[in-house]
Amino acid sequence: MAGGVAVSIGIWELVSATGLANAQALASVSATAAAIGEHAGSLASAAGQTIEAWAAGLAIATAGGVSLGTLAGRSAVAEASTETLVRMMRPLPSLALIPIAILVAGLGLKMTAGLVAFTSFWPIFINTRYGVHQVGRLFLETARTLQMGRATLLGRVVLPAAAPLVASGLQVAVSLALVVTVSVELVGGTGGIGTYVLDAQQGNAVADMYAGIVVGGFVGWALNRGFAELARRVLPWANRLEAAS
Amino acid sequence: MPEAVLQMSHVGVTLSGQDGSVVEVSRDVSLALAPREFVSIVGPSGAGKTTLLRAASGLRRPTTGEVSFDGEPLTDVRAGISVVFQEYNKSLFPWMSIGKNVAMAARHLPAAERASRVADALRLVALEGMGSRYPWELSGGMQQRAALARALVSGPRVLMLDEPFASVDALTRGLLEDVVADLWERSSFAALLVTHDVGEAVYLSDRVLVLSARPSRIMAEVTIDLPRPRRQTHTRRLQRFVELEAEVLEFVYKAGRGSAGQGS
Numbered sequence: 463m464a465g466g467v468a469v470s471i472g473i474w475e476l477v478s479a480t481g482l483a484n485a486q487a488l489a490s491v492s493a494t495a496a497a498i499g500e501h502a503g504s505l506a507s508a509a510g511q512t513i514e515a516w517a518a519g520l521a522i523a524t525a526g527g528v529s530l531g532t533l534a535g536r537s538a539v540a541e542a543s544t545e546t547l548v549r550m551m552r553p554l555p556s557l558a559l560i561p562i563a564i565l566v567a568g569l570g571l572k573m574t575a576g577l578v579a580f581t582s583f584w585p586i587f588i589n590t591r592y593g594v595h596q597v598g599r600l601f602l603e604t605a606r607t608l609q610m611g612r613a614t615l616l617g618r619v620v621l622p623a624a625a626p627l628v629a630s631g632l633q634v635a636v637s638l639a640l641v642v643t644v645s646v647e648l649v650g651g652t653g654g655i656g657t658y659v660l661d662a663q664q665g666n667a668v669a670d671m672y673a674g675i676v677v678g679g680f681v682g683w684a685l686n687r688g689f690a691e692l693a694r695r696v697l698p699w700a701n702r703l704e705a706a707s
Numbered sequence: 708m709p710e711a712v713l714q715m716s717h718v719g720v721t722l723s724g725q726d727g728s729v730v731e732v733s734r735d736v737s738l739a740l741a742p743r744e745f746v747s748i749v750g751p752s753g754a755g756k757t758t759l760l761r762a763a764s765g766l767r768r769p770t771t772g773e774v775s776f777d778g779e780p781l782t783d784v785r786a787g788i789s790v791v792f793q794e795y796n797k798s799l800f801p802w803m804s805i806g807k808n809v810a811m812a813a814r815h816l817p818a819a820e821r822a823s824r825v826a827d828a829l830r831l832v833a834l835e836g837m838g839s840r841y842p843w844e845l846s847g848g849m850q851q852r853a854a855l856a857r858a859l860v861s862g863p864r865v866l867m868l869d870e871p872f873a874s875v876d877a878l879t880r881g882l883l884e885d886v887v888a889d890l891w892e893r894s895s896f897a898a899l900l901v902t903h904d905v906g907e908a909v910y911l912s913d914r915v916l917v918l919s920a921r922p923s924r925i926m927a928e929v930t931i932d933l934p935r936p937r938r939q940t941h942t943r944r945l946q947r948f949v950e951l952e953a954e955v956l957e958f959v960y961k962a963g964r965g966s967a968g969q970g971s
Contacts (some may be wrong), residue, residue: 607766
């Protein structure tokens with residue numbers, strides 16, 4: 463990982479130093495680093511805004527996706543009937559919904575979070591539905607022989623058994639939600655890293671623009687990595703389950 | 708003869724596949740399991756041994772006939788009947804420690820009593836002090852012993868074993884058979900074992916029932932008059948053991964030839 467980053471930075475520096483790319487289009491590594499240092503405060507607060515909208519949207523998507531996905535996965539009828547909905551709604555580009563979202567929620571955190579929630583709902587919902595649907599037959603029969611009621615069955619067997627798949631849906635959603643957050647900020651000018659990059663570009667502050675992009679990339683990497691680590695700790699049985707089935 | 712704890716009367720099971728195919732797995736199987744009795748069901752593969760056990764445990768309703776437990780019709784799984792499955796790695800919950808897995812079967816008891824029952828059950832299967840380990844940290848034999856502890860912690864009247872040792876190596880298998888023999892001798896449950904291993908059935912049982920090929924019925928019953936306690940090192944060497952094993956095996960082969968002749 464560190465090697466890949468070092469090589470990328472090396473190529474970046476090479477391209478800008480040799481004048482291969484227009485200085486108006488590509489800031490040098492050192493200029494970008496200087497811009498990050500100079501505007502650390504405003505970059506940090508922009509990153510904070512982005513993470514806030516990301517977290518709000520993702521929280522809604524998780525709550526909705528896991529609960530509805532569980533319901534749909536437990537019943538063959540619900541699974542079949544939600545399939546049509548998934549096929550219709552999922553390919554909708556969330557950026558095309560920005561005008562509607564602005565009309566409904568106005569410009570701001572609510573609108574961004576709403577669009578993020580809409581987009582990241584689908585991978586969570588689909589994976590939860592599948593995870594719940596494919597819980598091992600023997601786990602369910604064992605639960606029956608232990609006379610588990612509905613609540614116990616759901617909490618102690620179905621959800622833990624589905625958790626590894628739910629987590630991989632969430633892993634996709636974590637990245638997708640950030641892409642949507644920054645895109646909405648970039649288009650809607652609602653604050654955060656996206657708007658920071660947009661403002662810098664319009665103000666012709668090239669190094670500043672790259673500073674925003676680098677910080678955005680770092681935030682994405684950190685959120686992704688953080689979630690993967692969390693999942694690994696909370697679900698230590700995840701890769702054992704696959705080995706067993 | 709005391710009244711049966713579990714009785715199957717003229718049980719038939721017909722399975723219908725998703726593709727619309729219909730298979731009559733068993734036809735007219737009757738058996739009675741007396742309290743504290745150890746009965747095994749053997750038969751050629753495809754005779755529907757596992758399907759019968761599922762019907763006997765309440766996991767599946769028979770298509771025809773009736774199962775009764777304690778004199779009452781059995782229409783679903785119920786307390787008093789425990790089941791140990793072949794595939795322990797798909798039956799023990801990997802998200803729970805061994806102790807929690809066992810405690811799930813005693814979850815209605817007060818915490819203090821539950822803890823002592825779980826500890827007792829783990830000690831009985833020689834997993835004392837292993838309660839905090841996870842199933843995937845243990846060997847196959849240990850996992851199946853944990854599954855046995857979970858099945859026995861509730862103090863069942865009937866223990867059903869579905870090919871319980873088919874997924875472990877031969878040495879572990881012998882050790883596990885002795886664990887079961889020992890638990891059965893020391894406790895008061897009746898056991899119904901389904902196995903394709905004739906020697907295992909003879910070694911553990913009071914009676915061995917031989918199923919015919921599909922649609923299966925009970926084609927023979929062999930009473931096992933071997934002395935107890937039974938131990939691998941001497942029971943299997945007895946002349947009587949060898950005779951009984953040969954007798955049961957002959958029935959199984961006869962049943963298998965029947966199915967080959969029918970081409971099913």
